[in-house]
Amino acid sequence: MSTISAVAESERPSAARVRAARWPVALAGLLALILIAAAGEIVLDAAVGHTPLVPRQPAFDSWLAGFGQSLGYDIFLPTLLVSCAAYGGMIVLARVPGVAISKRWAIGLVVVLQLILFAGPVLLATDLFTNVSYAREVILGVNPYVHGPAAISGYAGYPYVSPDWISWASPYGPLFTLITAPAGAVGLVAGIWILKLEALIASAATLGLTWHCARRRGYDPVFALVIVGLNPLYVIYALGGSHNDLIMMAMMMGGVALSLAPVSQRRDVGSGAALVAAALVKATSAVLLPFMIVAKRRVAPIVGMVAALVAGLALGYAFFGSAGINLIAGLNREGHLVSSYSFVAQLAHLFGKAGVYPIDHQILTGGLAVFLLYLLWRTWRGYDWLTASGWGLLAVAVSSTWLMPWYTIWPLPLAVISRDRRLLYATLAIQAMWVVHQTSPLWGPVT
Amino acid sequence: MARLPSWLAPREDESRSKQLWRIETVLLVALGLFLAIASVNDLVWSIDDNARLVADQNTWRHYTHRDYFNVTAAPLVVGQPTDLSCANSSPAPPGERTQICILMAGPIHDGRRQVTGGFRVPARTGDFPANRYDCFGSAVSQHLCVK
Numbered sequence: 001m002s003t004i005s006a007v008a009e010s011e012r013p014s015a016a017r018v019r020a021a022r023w024p025v026a027l028a029g030l031l032a033l034i035l036i037a038a039a040g041e042i043v044l045d046a047a048v049g050h051t052p053l054v055p056r057q058p059a060f061d062s063w064l065a066g067f068g069q070s071l072g073y074d075i076f077l078p079t080l081l082v083s084c085a086a087y088g089g090m091i092v093l094a095r096v097p098g099v100a101i102s103k104r105w106a107i108g109l110v111v112v113l114q115l116i117l118f119a120g121p122v123l124l125a126t127d128l129f130t131n132v133s134y135a136r137e138v139i140l141g142v143n144p145y146v147h148g149p150a151a152i153s154g155y156a157g158y159p160y161v162s163p164d165w166i167s168w169a170s171p172y173g174p175l176f177t178l179i180t181a182p183a184g185a186v187g188l189v190a191g192i193w194i195l196k197l198e199a200l201i202a203s204a205a206t207l208g209l210t211w212h213c214a215r216r217r218g219y220d221p222v223f224a225l226v227i228v229g230l231n232p233l234y235v236i237y238a239l240g241g242s243h244n245d246l247i248m249m250a251m252m253m254g255g256v257a258l259s260l261a262p263v264s265q266r267r268d269v270g271s272g273a274a275l276v277a278a279a280l281v282k283a284t285s286a287v288l289l290p291f292m293i294v295a296k297r298r299v300a301p302i303v304g305m306v307a308a309l310v311a312g313l314a315l316g317y318a319f320f321g322s323a324g325i326n327l328i329a330g331l332n333r334e335g336h337l338v339s340s341y342s343f344v345a346q347l348a349h350l351f352g353k354a355g356v357y358p359i360d361h362q363i364l365t366g367g368l369a370v371f372l373l374y375l376l377w378r379t380w381r382g383y384d385w386l387t388a389s390g391w392g393l394l395a396v397a398v399s400s401t402w403l404m405p406w407y408t409i410w411p412l413p414l415a416v417i418s419r420d421r422r423l424l425y426a427t428l429a430i431q432a433m434w435v436v437h438q439t440s441p442l443w444g445p446v447t
Numbered sequence: 448m449a450r451l452p453s454w455l456a457p458r459e460d461e462s463r464s465k466q467l468w469r470i471e472t473v474l475l476v477a478l479g480l481f482l483a484i485a486s487v488n489d490l491v492w493s494i495d496d497n498a499r500l501v502a503d504q505n506t507w508r509h510y511t512h513r514d515y516f517n518v519t520a521a522p523l524v525v526g527q528p529t530d531l532s533c534a535n536s537s538p539a540p541p542g543e544r545t546q547i548c549i550l551m552a553g554p555i556h557d558g559r560r561q562v563t564g565g566f567r568v569p570a571r572t573g574d575f576p577a578n579r580y581d582c583f584g585s586a587v588s589q590h591l592c593v594k
Contacts, residue, residue: 343482346486349489377455380458381462382461383461422475437486441497
């Protein structure tokens with residue numbers, strides 16, 4: 001009897017061990033609360049009204065007003081930094097052996113964060129109002145690939161478009177313009193909600209497909225979900241601004257998921273078609289196409305790509321004429337803009353130059369082409385094509401003179417299912433550098 | 448395909464070369480450090496820049512005795528220490544009245560900088576040399592005004 005109780009005693013975990021096992025769970029709970037509180041703070045403060053961080057917008061979410069204070073840099077930047085720290089903590093905890101964050105818990109947290117941002121005002125960019133104006137143009141029979149929002153200056157959404165973009169024709173693919181056209185057929189507030197809902201659905205699809213792909217590749221799907229779904233630049237910037245990058249990424253990950261199907265259920269035609277569909281939303285995702293072709297070395301994905309391209313261009317031509325199928329024109333225009341966010345502008349300042357000049361554009365284009373060719377050669381030689389595609393997207397973002405914070409999330413879903421962990425570290429490092437660069441208003445006065 | 452040299456021939460699975468992996472990693476780390484240095488350098492630069500531009504706005508308000516909120520401030524030439532600050536001569540939305548523009552340079556003292564020159568620009572017109580008038584100080588010596 002005494003021997004049995006002695007054995008039972010030895011098998012019972014000590015109090016210290018129990019405590020040691022509990023602290024990561026408690027810490028994860030605390031970090032989750034911090035992430036939710038930070039998102040809530042930003043949304044409630046943004047609902048107070050227009051600031052340099054919150055674009056002018058109709059009061060479509062007035063039930064949120066009255067709880068916060070005006071969202072200035074003094075609140076936003078510390079909140080963003082706290083979010084980033086909590087996100088980093090969650091990543092570490094998700095990797096601690098034996099402290100696996102439960103599936104249900106991770107999904108619940110991601111859903112709560114997404115819904116908070118969905119419910120709130122449009123954050124940090126006026127793109128949603130430009131897009132709803134393009135949608136209105138479609139409904140009114142004005143070609144958004146020829147005329148900017150200024151062509152419909154009587155539209156209720158027009159005053160909310162940034163003056164910088166009122167004369168700009170749409171730089172996006174015809175599929176995006178057609179998907180979002182219903183937003184122009186209804187009132188402005190309903191149109192805003194339609195675009196916000198599309199971004200939310202696209203985000204959910206991106207995360208679901210990332211989960212699926214991670215499992216298909218033998219990786220921990222919870223870790224993948226934590227990395228992408230809790231990422232502050234993904235949640236606050238991409239979803240907060242309802243950017244169409246989320247729609248592009250959902251289609252891109254759809255193509256990737258189809259390409260990872262078991263050989264018995266191979267979906268190469270659909271996979272190629274989905275990647276082209278993503279490029280018909282935003283041309284950036286075309287980066288994946290050559291890597292898929294080089295890696296698969298089969299006709300089926302090319303058939304899918306060609307079929308989707310022909311269908312997409314036919315649709316674009318039918319609705320918008322030749323201007324609607326010139327996918328390169330929009331990219332070229334954006335490529336000549338320079339954002340103070342871009343690493344290229346930072347490098348120019350480092351070398352004592354006042355800005356980015358045409359010669360710099362040419363050098364960058366050449367460097368990017370060489371890098372992509374190297375990646376293609378590596379893929380041809382057996383390197384994981386999804387990883388190469390992720391590097392390609394990261395290189396496009398870093399070398400872009402028109403870098404926006406939500407561009408840095410492009411490679412993230414690929415990085416978490418990559419066979420090469422360096423891609424994930426590089427993507428997170430680039431995001432960290434971007435966030436640090438944004439903190440200047442914390443250290444001095446702002447004009 | 449069979450005739451391709453071995454380094455160019457397609458492969459189904461990657462042959463893991465430690466040497467290639469090391470070279471790539473070293474290059475990536477070097478590039479990362481380079482970008483990090485550029486980021487921090489730019490951060491410091493923009494902190495200094497912001498402090499200077501706020502001092503420019505204060506200088507404009509002090510010099511013109513007009514306590515307006517909408518006062519523009521920007522380097523005359525990007526990367527150079529001389530700044531140009533403009534605002535309305537009487538209360539109105541930005542640009543709707545004759546603009547008083549002031550050039551300033553030098554270090555910040557008591558939250559303000561030294562005024563070196565200036566000019567006026569008619570309401571609702573762009574700040575181009577041909578539009579500038581009543582030029583004085585460094586605006587004249589630097590030939591910023593056509594008139």
